Amino acid sequence: MKRFGLVLLQTLLVLALALVYPWIARSDAWFSASFQYPWLLLGLIVVPFILWWGTAGQDHRAPRLRVGTAKPFMSGPRGLRARLRDAPGVLRAVAIALLVTAIARPVSVLRDQRGDDKGIDIVVVLDLSGSMRAVLDAKPGDLPGNIALPRGKRLTRLDTAKIVIQDFIGRRKTDRMGVVVFGKNAYVLSPPTLDYHLLTQLVSKMSLDVIDGSSTAIGDGLATAVARLRRSDAQSKVIVLLTDGDNKEGLVSPQYATELATSQGCKIYTIQIGNDDEVEVEDGVNLLGQPQYTRRRYPVNPELLKWIAKQTGGQAYIATDAKALASSMHAVLDQLEKTRFEASRSSFEDLFSFLLVPGVALVALDALLRAWLLRRFP
Template sequence: MLTFAHLWCFAFLPLPWLLRLALPAQQRHEVSVRVPFGSRLRKVLGQPGISPIKRTDWEGAILNSLIWLCVLTAVARPQWVEPPVVKEVPTRDLLLLVDLSGSMDQEDFQNSAGKKVARLDAVKEVLSEFLEKRKGDRVGLVVFGDAAYLQTPFTTDLKLALDLLAECEVGMAGPRTAFGDAIGLGVGLFDEDSDRSKTIIALTDGNDTKSHLPPVEAARVAAQRDITIYTVAIGDPTTVGEDKLDEQGLKDVASEAGGKYFFAADREHLAGIYDELNKIETNQIQTVSHRPRTDVYYLPLLAGLCLSILNKAWLARRGRRNHSSHQRHHHIRVNPVTGEMEVAA
């Protein structure tokens, strides 16, 4: 679509005609050669005088009008507007905390095919389905064991997040659980001045055995920065020792950070938890569009230049043709008998 950045420039279209009316051209009559028998020459030639070489008025008006229109069109800055380019703007920063401690290797979950798989494999499978629905979010991934590590920084490339999640293995971050340190690392990853919603989803099957920062204290810091934490407990609540499931601690973390606690006994429960999270954390997609503009002012400018060159070339050719016709006039001589001027053949 063609548009003009300065459409008001076309208001100057009648300006040359207004100037011509207000400031008419000065008429000057200059004599090139004075001869005492000029009137006799004109009488013999039968011509009132030498007329200047000129075109008819309508030809000049049309050419000059077209040139002026081309100049005004270029000054108005014509632009070709391209189809809109739509971009999705993230409305939420979603951080996943995934426990990679040794107990995540227990095969007490069933996958979608009904086969017994490790807890981490079930988490990967359900997380993949969950992330595919998070279009419009920025997703990050933190894994933790003896310490917490950033696996994926915040990104809108969900495929990248899924690929890096698939590379996670049990024990790669250590056998124990530093849940509090993982929350602390996650809190530091969020932009404090961002208007996006900030959410953490933590998946763990054990109590905190290695953190320097207690999980509840880390949750309080998160709440102060408007970060919501949802905790998902994975494991057997009857387990004792270091691998026991600290349900109360996970409930306290979720409560401190304004989130909710969930317990996943098997893959079906885990999938149901993500369905509920999808309802709680409604996925709002904000889009912005931009229509690229390309300046094409050079086209009318080029057209005006071509018209001006053609105009000058036409005038030069017309002038040479008229000059040749004047040179073909008969010569004037004085009759020796009568003393009168006459045109010689």
């Protein structure tokens, strides 16, 4: 019974010493700590067994020699090794307790932070009319990210626009972005969001056959974008319009959509892809399975796009090749002013390392004692 009390006292003493470092390092954090994997704390059930196994259980496993009487040995002097015989078992049990608690991953909510994040609300409006299948060749290095083009593959205006938009999304940090696509009608591909990964995936899957591309409704596309920004709390709202044609159809005229944008404080940056020249358009394949091209001319209306940009305080750009398209998007990036969103965020901190350090230290001390001071024979 006396030995049990001493073992318990040693255990509490070692545990208290082991918790000095976590307490000094993060004393306040432990009061609000929670566990990411609380079910792993069931592993603490084995700690009492490990404590018994390394102390009293060790005596039961030791070899014995029967003698007539052990009374003389009871009155004999005891050395340091005899008094520390239970120390390795205590160290191991406390170490296991700390390590099990550590892998349950305690975390602490340090504080609710009110921070000002610079950012704006942006909606990219992309033309998906049939004219976007025209070829817009790119030379190596013209496209952002030095994207390697498949051999023999000629990029269309849509292919190039998708690559440039994905690069545009990748350069954002705290801006909410959305995408609207239009052909004969306009559709919301994504409302303004901070989920850039999802937005990039959606843009990469766009194709000309997902909507009716038989006409170009620029007004509808702009009006849909303005509708998505109408309830925005941002002080700066931006629409980036990429189109290669003139407004031919739609329920809303580009002029009225521009007025709506002005009333909502939206700036429109227009990027005209291509000009009025003849361009090559893929027109099936030949007998050898190779793509064949025909030449067509698609009308554009640069005056309309310049007027839209000027009325809303934006800028108008013309891109006749992939390099110019990428440069236009970068110019838009350079001109986008910043506004601030007040965001409420919780700051979390992992605490497992503060338990891991003393746990590993106790394991090392246990091994050192067994190998050096308390080694046993045979």
